[in-house]
Each structure stands twice: as structure tokens, then as C-alpha cells.
Amino acid sequence: MTILPTLLLVDDEEHSLAAMRMALEDDFECLTAPNADEAMRLMEENFVQAIFCDHRMPGKTGVEFLVEVRERWPETVRIIITGYTETNDMIAAINEAGIYQFLTKPWHPDQLVMAAKNAAQLFQLSREHDRLSLEMRFMGKTAENKIETRRRALREGFGFERILRSANSPMNATVDLARQVASFDVPVLLTGEPGTGKDAMARAMHYASLRSDQSYYEINCAGLPDDVFMVELLGAKKGAVAGSPGNRIGLLQKASRGTLFLNGVDTLSPQMQLILLRVATEGSFEPVGGTETLTTNTRLMAGSHSDLAGSMMQGTFRKDLFYALSATELALPPLRARMVDLEILTQHILSDLASEHSKPVKGVTNLALEFLGNYDWPGNLPELGNELTRMLILAQEPELGPELISRHILQADPSVTARPDPGEADVLAAEGTLKDRVEAIEARILRETLTRLKWNKSRAADELGLSRVGLRSKLDRYGVQQPGKSATAEEKD
Incomplete structure (x- = not known):
């Protein structure tokens, strides 16, 4: 069953109401009112999409009534029917009541039906626009919430909380300094041996910075040939790289407004150091195969596996690049x-x-x-x-x-003996008699074998080609004792 749009027809002349109703009732649900007060009551009780209102009526005029309608039901389409064409009245109606259309008397039935259909369509379009606007606002808020949730997840997943450490860890001082530096938009140099977590620290600083809603990229420079590294960093124009059909976007463009972490800068060639110096000081570069100078707004973080101060002294690393990259330096233990x-x-x-x-x-x-x-x-x-x-x-x-x-870790363990347990290289290079150095290695082998075999002395003796008595003698000689057992328990075993 089709629901017809509802119209409200307002006129103090009964024959005019009847004529309008006759023209419109085939296509619309028509409500009629002889004055503004009755019309207002019908508005409160019904869902009206459009109003056809006579202008000159006893009591409130059509414009006065439609002004009230506009305040309470602004989406309802308002149409004035008048036998007068005073310009001032028309302007007042448009400004005060927001009139959609004027119809003059006498009107033609087809003209009235067309105006009603247009008004009903306008009402539906207005409602649909409002619905879509509301949904867009909701979607915008939802998208913002999703983005903020993602940012929070990234901060938690890649932030300083991921750098695991105890309450008295030597890493705490480094993390505290990194937190302070993170929000300042300056280059950072992270130093430390390979595998100490420089990449995790750089990522945590990015997600704690003002650029946390932008991209984070990282690249390990160590071992990359210059031609490969240049393409990855600077990008390349079409035809400059074999097998690449189009332009290649480099990390400096991808990370613009974000953060780029360059790990292993201590391995860079002189040519790449010069290119990186220009990026760090001017923010400019040219893609491979191109002549156009591009700019980037990238926060640079650099990681070094070795002592750059020593490299500068030896002349293998540029001093100006070191100072450009190390506005703040963090050392990871x-x-x-x-x-x-x-x-x-x-x-x-x-x-x-x-x-x-x-x-x-x-x-x-x-x-x-x-x-x-x-x-x-x-x-x-x-x-x-x-x-x-x-x-x-x-x-x-x-x-x-x-x-x-693993055996080499077990053999390096000093906790099960009172004797020092140097590593193999230390034993071979240490001073002392041959007998002392051989005994140190023998003690390590005994500890490793017994630990691996869960201190099953029979199996250890068989593997080492010793008798049980011979094994016990060596254990006593070197002070090798099973962890968690007293010397008395060892003797009873």
C-alpha cells in the first residue's frame, strides 16, 4: 500500500478549500483548515510535507502563520496562494517565512498539482539530505574514533611499553631521555651494538612524537650497495632503473611529515654521506635519473652500530654529517x-x-x-x-x-664452580702453564656435559670415556658441583 504525501490546505474561503482539495486528493492526503489556529492544531497532530496557504485571512495572515511553521517545522515546504501581487508582501514572505513558491489566483488545477508534486519531492530530498548529513557526521566521528583507536593501539603496540625492562634496568635512563626528546622535532642518533633494539626505540619515539599520526619508515643501510640504497632513499625517475616501468617513490617522499629511521649509518659510503648531509641540512634531494630538486619534511633518526666519534677521528665519517644527525644522542646498552x-x-x-x-x-x-x-x-x-x-x-x-x-652457553657459565671460567679465547691467550690452561678447558667440558645430561654421571662418564671413580675425582679436583646440591649430597650420590 502506497502512502500518499500529506498536504495542509489553509484558506478562509470554503469554496477555495474545496476546489484545492478536489484538484489534489487523487495524489495526496489533504488536510484543510479555515484559519491559522486550526492549521496549527493540524500541524501538531499530523506529519505534513507541504502547506498551501492563502495570504489574506482574518486573524493571522498566511505569512505570519508560515513564520511560526518555519520555526517549528523548518523542513515543511511552504507555498503562498494570493490574489494580490504586492512586491513588498512577496519580499517579506520570502525573508520572514522562507516561502518556496507563490501561486496567484485564479490558479489552474494542473499548476496546483505540479506545485504540490514539486513540493513533496523537495521535502523528500531535504529529508534525505538531512539523513545523509547526519550519517556523514556520524561516519566522520566514527572514522575519527577508529583513527584515534588505531593511534592508541600503535602507541601501545610500538611505544615505550614495548621496550621491556625491570625497575632497576640500565635501559630506564635511556628510555626516560627518549621520552623527553620524542616530542621535540630534532634529529636523533641512536648508538649501540647490533641487536640492542635501536629500531624499537626509534619507533617508540615516533609514536610518542607530534608526528605520530604520520608514516614511520625504516631502512638498514648496512650491506646495501650505493645504487640500491639511492633508489630506496631518493626514488627514481622512469627509465632510470632497469625493470622499473614508471617513477619510483623513495622513502624521503613516503616519510615526508613523518619519521625515517636510517639504521647502520656508520656503514655509508662517502657519496651517500654527502647526499644524506644535504637531506639533513636542507631537506632537499634529486631522485635517481632526475634533475628536479624535491624537498621533504621528514624527521630523521639514525642508528649506528659503532662509535662514530672514532670514525670521525679516522676520517671515515663526515663531522658535519655527525653533527647534523646527532642533535640528541641516545646510547643503548x-x-x-x-x-x-x-x-x-x-x-x-x-x-x-x-x-x-x-x-x-x-x-x-x-x-x-x-x-x-x-x-x-x-x-x-x-x-x-x-x-x-x-x-x-x-x-x-x-x-x-x-x-x-646450547653447549657454548653452558660452557661459559661460571655459576657452578668457585673457579673462574674464562671463555675459550681467553684461556688460549691467557698466561700460565700448559697444565693450568688445559685444566680450565677440561673443567668447562665437564660442566657442559653434566648439565646437558641432567647430571647423570654414569652417562657422562661413558660419553667422556671415564670411569665413575675417574669422573668423581675430576669433579672434586676442579670443584665442579651440581647446582642446588651440597657437597655432602654429592658424596652420597
Whole structure:
């Protein structure tokens, strides 16, 4: 069933109302009123889309009535029917009542029907416009909320909270300084050994900066040939790179208004240092194969694996570039200098590995953590991640024990003996008699073998080609003792 649009017809002359109703009732639901007061009552009780109102009426005029309608029902289309054509009245009606159309008496029925259809269509279009405007405002707010939610998730997922550390970690001072520097739009130089987390720190600083709603990019310069690095950084014009059919957009353009982290700047060639100096000081560059100078508004962060001050002294790194990149310098400690963080780091890495490989684990035993804590981790966080991955793969129980740890880490552990336990290179280069140096290596082998075999002395003796008595003699000689057991318990074993 089709619902007809509702019209309100207002006229103090009864025959005029009847004539209008007769012309319109086939296409519209028509309400009639002889005066403004009755018309206002009908407006309050019905959903009216358009009004045809006589201008000259006793009491309130048509314009006065339609002014009130405009205030209360502004979407209703208002049409004046008048037998007079005074210009001043028309202007007043347009200004005060917002009249959509004038119809003059006598009107033709077709003219009246056409005006009514146009008014009904205008009403629907106005309602649809309002609906769409409301939806657009809602969508705008929804989009803003989604963007803000994404920004918050990025800040939480890549912010300083991701830099795991304990309450008394040596990393805390670096993080505190990074928080202060993050909101200042200046270049930052991050120094530290490979694997110390310079990329995570740079990303955290970006999401804590005023550019957090813009893009973040990073590239490792180490090992990249100059031609490849130039294309990645500067971009290239069509035809400048073999196999590339069009223009290539470089990171300096992609990261404009955002942040670009260049890790391994200590490996840059003299040519690339000169190009980067221009970017850092002028913000300008030319794409490969192009002559047009482009500009970028990129915040540069640089990472160095080695001491740039030493490189400057040797003449392998430009002083002006160093000062351009190091408005603020942050030094990240190696893993061996933050062993207080090892338990937190281990638990977090294992949790991620367990989810990735669908193999649930509880963690590592205290003894295993002790072994891991006495290794110097030259490969820093990536090496720790690799070792924990290996342990997870080999594990048969939910808690990872020391027998899963790699031999070179077990052999480096000094916690199970009163004697110092130098590394192999230290032993070979140390002073002392041949006998002393051989005994130091022998003690390391004994500790590693027993730990790997869970202190099963029979199996250890068989593997090492010793008798049980001979093994015990060597253990006593070198002071090698099972962790957690007293000397008395060892004698009874």
C-alpha cells in the first residue's frame, strides 16, 4: 500500500478549500483548515510535507502563520496562494517565512498539482539530505574514533611499553631521555651494538612524537650497495632503473611529515654521506635519473652500530654529517649490561614464540635462567631469541631446563664452580702453564656435559670415556658441583 504525501490546505474561503482539495486528493492526503489556529492544531497532530496557504485571512495572515511553521517545522515546504501581487508582501514572505513558491489566483488545477508534486519531492530530498548529513557526521566521528583507536593501539603496540625492562634496568635512563626528546622535532642518533633494539626505540619515539599520526619508515643501510640504497632513499625517475616501468617513490617522499629511521649509518659510503648531509641540512634531494630538486619534511633518526666519534677521528665519517644527525644522542646498552632484564625478556620472547609455533610453555627453570644470565650474548636480543627458539623446539616439558641450552652457553657459565671460567679465547691467550690452561678447558667440558645430561654421571662418564671413580675425582679436583646440591649430597650420590 502506497502512502500518499500529506498536504495542509489553509484558506478562509470554503469554496477555495474545496476546489484545492478536489484538484489534489487523487495524489495526496489533504488536510484543510479555515484559519491559522486550526492549521496549527493540524500541524501538531499530523506529519505534513507541504502547506498551501492563502495570504489574506482574518486573524493571522498566511505569512505570519508560515513564520511560526518555519520555526517549528523548518523542513515543511511552504507555498503562498494570493490574489494580490504586492512586491513588498512577496519580499517579506520570502525573508520572514522562507516561502518556496507563490501561486496567484485564479490558479489552474494542473499548476496546483505540479506545485504540490514539486513540493513533496523537495521535502523528500531535504529529508534525505538531512539523513545523509547526519550519517556523514556520524561516519566522520566514527572514522575519527577508529583513527584515534588505531593511534592508541600503535602507541601501545610500538611505544615505550614495548621496550621491556625491570625497575632497576640500565635501559630506564635511556628510555626516560627518549621520552623527553620524542616530542621535540630534532634529529636523533641512536648508538649501540647490533641487536640492542635501536629500531624499537626509534619507533617508540615516533609514536610518542607530534608526528605520530604520520608514516614511520625504516631502512638498514648496512650491506646495501650505493645504487640500491639511492633508489630506496631518493626514488627514481622512469627509465632510470632497469625493470622499473614508471617513477619510483623513495622513502624521503613516503616519510615526508613523518619519521625515517636510517639504521647502520656508520656503514655509508662517502657519496651517500654527502647526499644524506644535504637531506639533513636542507631537506632537499634529486631522485635517481632526475634533475628536479624535491624537498621533504621528514624527521630523521639514525642508528649506528659503532662509535662514530672514532670514525670521525679516522676520517671515515663526515663531522658535519655527525653533527647534523646527532642533535640528541641516545646510547643503548648491550644485553650483557642489562642482565637484570633477562627474566622479563625471556618470558616475553617465549610467550611470543609459543603463540607463533602453537607450543605452550610455562617458562624456563631458575637454573636455566642462571645459565643464560652468565653468558655475555655478543649477538644481543636476536641471539637470545634464537636460543629460546631452539630450546622451545627441543623441549619435551612445559618448563625449559638447562639441558636444552646450547653447549657454548653452558660452557661459559661460571655459576657452578668457585673457579673462574674464562671463555675459550681467553684461556688460549691467557698466561700460565700448559697444565693450568688445559685444566680450565677440561673443567668447562665437564660442566657442559653434566648439565646437558641432567647430571647423570654414569652417562657422562661413558660419553667422556671415564670411569665413575675417574669422573668423581675430576669433579672434586676442579670443584665442579651440581647446582642446588651440597657437597655432602654429592658424596652420597
